[in-house]
Each structure stands twice: as structure tokens, then as C-alpha cells.
Amino acid sequence: MLSNEFCSLPNIYLVGPMGAGKTTVGRHLADLLNRQFLDSDHEIERKTGASIPWIFEKEGEMGFRSRETAVIDELTAQSHMVVATGGGAVTQAENRTFLKNRGIVVYLYTPVEIQLQRTYRDKNRPLLQVENPEQKLNDLLKIRDPLYRDVAHYIIETNQGAARDLAHKILQLITA
Numbered sequence: 711m712l713s714n715e716f717c718s719l720p721n722i723y724l725v726g727p728m729g730a731g732k733t734t735v736g737r738h739l740a741d742l743l744n745r746q747f748l749d750s751d752h753e754i755e756r757k758t759g760a761s762i763p764w765i766f767e768k769e770g771e772m773g774f775r776s777r778e779t780a781v782i783d784e785l786t787a788q789s790h791m792v793v794a795t796g797g798g799a800v801t802q803a804e805n806r807t808f809l810k811n812r813g814i815v816v817y818l819y820t821p822v823e824i825q826l827q828r829t830y831r832d833k834n835r836p837l838l839q840v841e842n843p844e845q846k847l848n849d850l851l852k853i854r855d856p857l858y859r860d861v862a863h864y865i866i867e868t869n870q871g872a873a874r875d876l877a878h879k880i881l882q883l884i885t886a
Contacts, residue, residue, distance in 0.1 A: 719743070719885070720789075720812070720814055721786065721790070721791045721792070721793065721812060721813030722739060722791075722793070722813060722814050722815075722880070722884065723786070723792075723793050723795060723813050723816070724739075724792070724794045724795065725799065725800055725809065725815055725816070725818070725858050725861060726797065726818035726858060726868070727820055727858075728829050728847070728850075729820060729828035729829040730797075730818040730820040730868050731820070731828075731873055732795065733752075733794045735794075735818060735868070735873045735880070736749070736792050736793070736794040738873050738874045738876075738877035739792050739877040739881065740792040741877075742881055743881070745790050745792050746791050747791070747792045747794075748785055748791060748792075748794075749793070749794045750778060750781050750782055750785060750794065750795045750799060751794075751796045753781045754774075754778060754781050757781065758777065762774065765777065771798075775801070775802055778798075779802050779805055782799060782808050783804075786808040786809060786813065791813075795809070797850070797854070798854070800857040800860075800861055806857065806861045809861055810861050810863075814864070815863050815864075816862060816864045816866060816883075817858040817861070817862035817864070818876070819855075819858070819865055819866065819867050820867075820868045820869060821869055822847045824868070824869050825847050825851075826844050826847060829843070829847075863884075864880070864884065866879060866880060866883070
């Protein structure tokens with residue numbers, strides 16, 4: 711862990727697609743900065759007592775997005791945090807505003823092939839429970855990549871390097 715020299719840094723928010731490694735990289739980054747780490751999807755599940763697939767099934771994607779916006783508003787109002795957002799958080803303009811104006815946003819860019827390798831067995835991703843997950847990931851990236859880039863202060867490619875190495879790379883970027 712590093713000393714308190716990083717206390718003045720604002721919150722750090724990780725955005726990117728499913729399988730980008732936001733949670734894993736975020737945990738390492740929080741350890742390096744001696745900060746609390748939270749995953750917005752996990753916070754939604756904790757607050758509701760329901761899984762994300764259940765919320766999608768009962769309330770639809772818009773019901774989920776409404777809950778997500780409330781959680782992102784709450785998390786970005788705190789300080790000394792590293793937060794991993796859900797892959798679709800950037801689809802809501804309000805979320806992009808919260809993230810961009812309340813901290814440093816890092817886009818973990820990940821090619822679809824890597825996303826597919828990292829998510830193909832995960833049943834906790836409602837948007838991938840389709841006949842052709844690769845096509846779905848391509849469709850999502852086409853829509854979301856411009857939004858990730860718009861909100862990001864920094865862009866990191868995640869297809870090379872371990873999560874800990876990526877966390878160090880992010881730290882170097884934001885403190886340069």
C-alpha cells in the first residue's frame with residue numbers, strides 16, 4: 711500500500727464492457743490507494759436483496775437502470791473511493807454526468823474476443839443470455855464505446871497485462 715500522498719485524488723470510476731476486468735482491476739487499484747472499493751452492480755444487489763438477473767426479469771432493463779442511477783449518484787457523492795460500474799451504466803446521461811463531474815473516469819477498453827472469453831460461462835449477465843453472445847457483445851460495444859470514450863478521462867487497453875499491472879498503469883496515468 712502507498713502512503714497518504716494520494717489522499718487528494720478524487721474518486722476513480724472504472725467504466726467499460728462486461729468482461730473488461732473493472733471489478734478485479736478496481737480492487738487492486740483500491741489496495742494501491744488505500745481506498746474503499748465498491749462495485750455498483752454488487753451494491754444494487756446488496757440494497758435490493760435481489761440478483762441482477764432477477765431485477766431484469768421482474769423490472770426490465772429500464773427498472774434496473776433506474777436503480778443503477780440511484781446507486782451511482784449515491785456512490786459518486788462519497789469520497790476516497792474506487793468504483794467499478796456496470797457495463798451499461800454509461801447508457802444513462804445522468805450517470806455519465808455524475809461520473810465525469812465527480813471524479814476520474816478510466817475506460818477499460820476490451821476487444822469483443824476477450825470479453826467473450828471472460829464471460830462465456832457467466833449466467834449472471836442477463837444481456838448475454840441470447841443465442842449469439844458474440845453478436846450481442848459487438849452490438850453493445852458499437853453503441854457504448856462512444857459513450858465510454860466520451861465520459862473517460864483516460865483509456866486503458868485491458869487485453870495485455872495482469873489486473874495488478876493494469877492498476878499500476880492507471881495509477882501512473884492519473885498521477886503523472
